[in-house]
Amino acid sequence: QIFNELFKTIIGPYAEHAGYCRPETAQGMFVNFKRLYDFARGRLPFGAAQVGRCLRNEISPRQGPIRLREFTIMEFEFFFNPKNSECVKLREVEGEKIRLLTEGLIRRRVEEPVEVTVNEALDKGYIKAEWNAYFMARAKQFLNELGVPDENQYFREKLPSERAHYSAQTYDQVVKLSRWGYVEVSGHAWRTDYDLRMHMAYSGEDLRVYLPYAKPKRVKRKRLKLNKVELGKAFKDKASLILRLLELTPAEEVAEALTSEGVYRLRGNGETYEIKPSHVSVAEEEIEEKGERILPSVVEPSFGLDRMLYVTLEYAYSEKEERVVLKLPKDLAPIEAAVFPLMTKDGLPERAREIHQNLLSQGFNVEYDEGGSIGRRYARMDEAGTPYTITIDYQTIEDGTVTLRDRDTWKQVRVKTEKLPQILRSLLKGEMGFERAGVLL
């Protein structure tokens, strides 16, 4: 019995209308390619991104949030001209170091990845598409920002036998976890024009984009003449699909294969069809061309959100004096700051609530807490990952200053109340070191 990894259901009242929950978000962007291209005002390169729930009927989900049946994917589809595949943003990352476990290394049973700059990775042919290299460098930086240092992450190339049928090259970004070793957090597939080509073949909708030349060209070109009768006999109900696929295939490619091997192997939807000289002939003609229609090539950086959340929590988790301190990246902390009155009397709570309200109105995610001792309140916020706590005490009433405390170092500075919003904003953006925020206590 074949086990289907897709969840199946019935849509509407009739049993024959089966529907399947999507296992990835990608195809929505390919199906809507024409619309997206329109939004991008008809220019290459451009990208679309989507975040969404996906469902796969895993036989045995395990490892907590690592292998789930319901999970969240954040996916880019980035479209570029395959005849002008230069990445215009490459210089932003060309010196960035990335660690690669290439197909070559894996075949030689090397287990330690090689560290190279993005430029070296391209020069040595480790990464085939510039745009893929660009997004891999960004993915590395992204994981750095989530708390994962370079030495605990690398990219592992998928072997041809492991690679999905649509991909010309795939690297998986893996991150070291204390419990489960190296776990994949993102995939970087160069899907070429495979998806658009297949949607085009099956739907009959022309998904190519028209790129005008600077000036018209007179060109000699080969053209395929399709022998529909022979193709029909050979491929029966698949014939019309094969006709459409052949119309999308460069005539030169077919001509060369027929000359050298006597057969052209046409790929489509995971199958291969043998095209023989009796099925097609190749003609040559000279025409004036004003531009050309091409199918964009696609790189797909695809991130597993649940896993990245887990990674972030694991790398943020720390213990200090037998308590938990969750050292979340400051811009990810759900609570940015907390305001405490030192005591619940003598007007301190009123003053603290005023400061709390003011920070709220300035757009900060800030909590007010007057429950329990001040130490206990600090501990509560350390555990929740709140980067900064603000304490209002008797000195506040006298001179308008408050104590600002740093989650990671437990250091405290004294700052003026009216400067709090500006200081907090700078600290949360990482523009200012904590000790420069005020008078160190």
Next chain:
Amino acid sequence: QIFNELFKTIIGPYAEHAGYCRPETAQGMFVNFKRLYDFARGRLPFGAAQVGRCLRNEISPRQGPIRLREFTIMEFEFFFNPKNSECVKLREVEGEKIRLLTEGLIRRRVEEPVEVTVNEALDKGYIKAEWNAYFMARAKQFLNELGVPDENQYFREKLPSERAHYSAQTYDQVVKLSRWGYVEVSGHAWRTDYDLRMHMAYSGEDLRVYLPYAKPKRVKRKRLKLNKVELGKAFKDKASLILRLLELTPAEEVAEALTSEGVYRLRGNGETYEIKPSHVSVAEEEIEEKGERILPSVVEPSFGLDRMLYVTLEYAYSEKEERVVLKLPKDLAPIEAAVFPLMTKDGLPERAREIHQNLLSQGFNVEYDEGGSIGRRYARMDEAGTPYTITIDYQTIEDGTVTLRDRDTWKQVRVKTEKLPQILRSLLKGEMGFERAGVLL
């Protein structure tokens, strides 16, 4: 044949493990009540909110985004002490006017809702729970902010026959749409303690919260003695469920019904069970109580996100000089501002890109556009709902000022470049009228 509105699927490899896609988000919050109560540090009242996809197998989805099979619900479950049900935030909205089509009006075939203040609605008994009234007032204000004036929205009370079995009172908020008349955008159900009571009865998990008295009380109280043998005979495999339900039922309620009617009608999961004097007896005892265990009561404001998006778009849509101007609420506009160089020469694009970059780094969602005439670029942004456009021209090079244009009035002011971030922030927050932003042109 019975048609099930739930989508069914099989989880894992075995056909007997059926699963159903959730038709609402509510139950997740009830099932996790103990944890949520813990997060709220064991205090009532508190609320939990959830946004999520829900699926209902509608036989005929229709009216575009109004009736979908896959839609998004934003739902609160707000828990309060039924013995102290005062809404502490009521004074924030007590004078707010809301329009109600009450059960009484509907029965008298009145079609025009009555307009009352929140306080009047409570005093006259139109709305039974204060917390429900509070959230209804907030829902009205919310729709105001999305562009719907008071006269195009009201709350319609559900008749007992229309009401779900869990609700003691429900109002639907309806909004007038040009194509489909009045359409429900939110529901305000007072679910009482029904959900927690049922989860408690079926799971055997005590979901009550303990509320200590200020000082211990000596109380006489009635207590039910359950005749398990008789209950077992009468209710067979339902007996253990009924035992748990009876343990949660106030003894006074049962005693009174048995005395006056000779039978107590126990409700559970949509069924009614007749409890007779042979099944239970009522004892009286005097004890010292330090506090009590209660089940919180719940009001549930529940919003249909897709419908509200549609409502927002319809109310924002306008035409001016045969072009579309999308007057989105400023804080919802996906593009907050756009920067244009007047011409693509003489250093204007460079200056414009600099200003664009600066606004981006200050956290604004801002676009750069140099394609086509300036009029065409204004039109593009009007149609996309961008509240403000910034044009860089030759005067910018001379004196550092730029033109700021308002989407809704097409008025323009001249402002200093360095003041742009501050002015934009004030305008987007609605803190400043446009004509006060600079020198009117």
